[in-house]
Amino acid sequence: MIYRENGQFRDSYRADQQILPIRQDRVFMLALLVFAFVVVPFGASDYLLRAIIIPFLILSLAAIGLNLLVGYCGQISLGHAAFMAVGAYAAYNLTVRLPGLNFLIVLLLSGSMAALAGMLFGIPSLRIKGLYLAVATLAAQFFVDWTFARVKWFTNYSSSGSVSTASVDLFGWRIVESSDKYLFLLAVVSLMALVAKNLVRSHIGRSWMATRDMDVAAEVIGIRPVYAKLSAFAVSSFYVGVAGALWGFMHLGAWEPAAFNITVSLNLLFMIIIGGMGSILGSFFGAFFITILPLILSQVPGWLGFSMSTAAASHLESMIFGSLIVFFLIAEPHGLARLWAVGKEKLRLWPFPH
Numbered sequence: 054m055i056y057r058e059n060g061q062f063r064d065s066y067r068a069d070q071q072i073l074p075i076r077q078d079r080v081f082m083l084a085l086l087v088f089a090f091v092v093v094p095f096g097a098s099d100y101l102l103r104a105i106i107i108p109f110l111i112l113s114l115a116a117i118g119l120n121l122l123v124g125y126c127g128q129i130s131l132g133h134a135a136f137m138a139v140g141a142y143a144a145y146n147l148t149v150r151l152p153g154l155n156f157l158i159v160l161l162l163s164g165s166m167a168a169l170a171g172m173l174f175g176i177p178s179l180r181i182k183g184l185y186l187a188v189a190t191l192a193a194q195f196f197v198d199w200t201f202a203r204v205k206w207f208t209n210y211s212s213s214g215s216v217s218t219a220s221v222d223l224f225g226w227r228i229v230e231s232s233d234k235y236l237f238l239l240a241v242v243s244l245m246a247l248v249a250k251n252l253v254r255s256h257i258g259r260s261w262m263a264t265r266d267m268d269v270a271a272e273v274i275g276i277r278p279v280y281a282k283l284s285a286f287a288v289s290s291f292y293v294g295v296a297g298a299l300w301g302f303m304h305l306g307a308w309e310p311a312a313f314n315i316t317v318s319l320n321l322l323f324m325i326i327i328g329g330m331g332s333i334l335g336s337f338f339g340a341f342f343i344t345i346l347p348l349i350l351s352q353v354p355g356w357l358g359f360s361m362s363t364a365a366a367s368h369l370e371s372m373i374f375g376s377l378i379v380f381f382l383i384a385e386p387h388g389l390a391r392l393w394a395v396g397k398e399k400l401r402l403w404p405f406p407h
Contacts, residue, residue, distance in 0.1 A: 056400040072250060089239055094232040102231040103304075109344045110238045111299050116324040116336035117249050118292025123322070124330035125253055126285035127265030128178050129187045132194030133293050133321050135174075138313035139197065140167040140294025141301035142207050145216050149209055156221050156302075160241075160295050167294020168287040170197075175286030179279055182268075194315050201310040215309040218302045234303045241299070245292065250333050252288070261285050262331075293321075326378050329390030338389040346370065 056077050063069045073079045097106060119133050143163040147154055174193040178186050201207050208216050221228040221237075228237050252258050263271035264281040272278055301308055320343055328339025350366050350373075361369075381388050 058401065094236055099231045102235050105344055105348065107231065107234055107238060107304055109340055110242045111296050111304060112324065112344060113337045113340040114242050114245060115293050115296035115321055116328065116340045117246060117333060118289045118296060119321045120325045120330060120336045121249060121292065122285050122289035124325055124332065125258060125265065126261040126282065128282060128285060129183065130190040131187050131322065132190040132318050134313045134315065134317035135194045135197035136167045136171050136290040136293045137297030137300060137317065138201060138310065139170045140164060140297030141313065142201055143167065144298035144302060145218060146207065148219060156223050160298055163298040164291040164295040167297065168291040171286040171290025172283050175283055178282045178286065194318055198310055198314060215307055217307040221302055238299060238303055246333060257284060323374055323378060327381055327388055329388030332390035334393065335388050335390030346373065
């Protein structure tokens with residue numbers, strides 16, 4: 054009864070086209086933001102922030118980037134961890150070679166460099182699609198892995214091949230504590246998620262979706278597939294590059310090229326399949342699921358009274374991921390976001406059966 058629209062009239066196009074047209078959704082979103090910005094930093098433990106919430110926020114941003122390309126534009130990619138690596142190493146080199154540079158500028162430049170790399174490897178999408186494009190993006194993954202492992206300049210000639218980041222100082226705010234990192238990440242992710250949501254509602258996003266549904270028909274009605282596909286690769290890689298820089302500086306602190314291997318690319322793809330392709334909200338659902346499942350699997354054997362080796366837990370995790378992907382592809386291709394939307398529709402009509 055509390056999710057009804059009785060008395061909520063929209064008398065202008067502006068009111069009808071807002072992101073959250075239902076008042077209850079706006080109240081819920083405002084309450085969620087207040088809870089996230091005010092309650093969580095003071096109520097969550099340091100372990101909860103470092104192990105769950107911070108990785109969840111960064112992976113959500115990376116999943117949004119991949120979803121813009123795969124879910125909205127229909128261009129499959131199996132190598133987006135490579136663009137995370139480009140963003141991470143670009144941020145590292147900018148901070149090392151240009152000390153004192155504002156970290157927000159570092160994020161923008163890192164994302165821009167990842168966008169250039171994404172456009173470069175997105176050029177094959179102008180001629181090929183489907184499985185062939187997936188193989189082309191997979192080649193980007195191996196090429197970037199090889200480059201950062203062999204070209205010592207990117208690691209500042211580190212003998213071990215690993216790099217370590219310095220602490221982030223933003224306008225006098227030293228971001229060292231987990232709560233500070235959380236607040237900074239929450240602000241960045243919230244802003245970029247809002248930009249992505251508005252972007253897919255604009256003419257650019259509509260051109261992506263038209264290209265995804267039928268590129269030949271999109272070209273007939275005046276959409277340029279070259280612009281649509283390359284812009285999708287650029288924006289997607291920008292988001293993933295920023296996520297890579299944040300993953301390196303806010304979560305890892307030190308990493309080697311193997312930190313952005315093909316497993317990360319596959320996990321990003323799993324996120325948007327389980328969460329929902331073509332949905333910004335689904336990116337958050339998928340990232341939360343991928344983040345929380347390994348922790349649950351590590352605790353369930355203890356709850357049931359028996360022990361499980363680390364290798365067995367890892368294999369079980371892979372089996373569950375695979376089973377869920379098959380399930381969602383068959384039963385609900387639009388993932389958890391679609392189930393959330395169906396639940397909201399039922400609330401709007403409850404208690405009536407239709």
